[in-house]
Amino acid sequence: MDDKRERILTAARKRFRHFGVKKTTMQEIAGDAGVAVGTLYLYFKDKDDLLVACTEEYIARHRREAETILASDAPAGEKLRQYALDRFRAAEATRTGYRQAAELTREVLRVRPERRLDEGRMMTEYFVRFLRLGIEAGELYTDDPERDARVLLFSLAFFFPGALQDLPYPPKEEDLLLVVDWFLDTWASRVA
């Protein structure tokens, strides 16, 4: 991976999270990354372009984490459970971990309106893969993994509220696990 590009992305991410997208200038990002402003513009044509690249890195990390779980030795049910937990913790960190989480989310949705749907599609895709692994191993059963993955996505959607919402009752990890474990028990009990 290109080292300068990486340094720019890291600097941009920190600035965006801490001060917000609007208040961050390309000059500040170049300064933090230790590159000339002219160099920065060779890599990214403007702030929106940088923001899109940061978002893509976030999605790439989602994929890396999921593939790591897929490659592990755990039973399929355990994999699905760990994946749901990882996504929950990542979403919670995005929602509450940065000073400018709400502004950053708004800006990402402006440059990438389909972002939330994309994440939902990715999660459904991985749910299907975990389910198929479970079926192959004789550990879980459903006659329609795609439908069940969609049902699970809706059933967990409450636990992924996004940073724009004012939450009187933020979702809890233990409640997420109650739902995930219930689904896993249901699929396990269907194994003849």
Place this chain on the structure above:
Amino acid sequence: MDDKRERILTAARKRFRHFGVKKTTMQEIAGDAGVAVGTLYLYFKDKDDLLVACTEEYIARHRREAETILASDAPAGEKLRQYALDRFRAAEATRTGYRQAAELTREVLRVRPERRLDEGRMMTEYFVRFLRLGIEAGELYTDDPERDARVLLFSLAFFFPGALQDLPYPPKEEDLLLVVDWFLDTWASRVA
């Protein structure tokens, strides 16, 4: 039921929905209801008191609709399905049907912060009753109706977002039914 009280509540509800709570005066409500302002104050000591009474009427309607479904001839699964659909439509109407839905929801949460939790508890309670009916009729089965009702509540929570959230993708009735029908199929398939 006291006719004057009813007229006052109807007038207040219309004003709150159309103009919002803050912009509505006790004088206007009295005028719409055709009672003297002094009479209005005999029934409700201030606007918040009126707002609480409107909220209680909303909850009473929820209960009436649920009891009507419970008293019907439909199989237990059908009852649960109809109940979930009724609640979804009521929530959607509250969210989108009134000009001042967001302000009204904020004001209700101010005078009754536990309101959303109360509704969740009521829904869980009715889910348990429908499940028990289904178990008695040999139509559905679970060894723990309370746990399953809680799981269903979380699984449907996404479909009841409240009026305060800016929703890029509002929940759809067909997706709600996908989830509800999946749960009903699961409980039906557990009948030995």
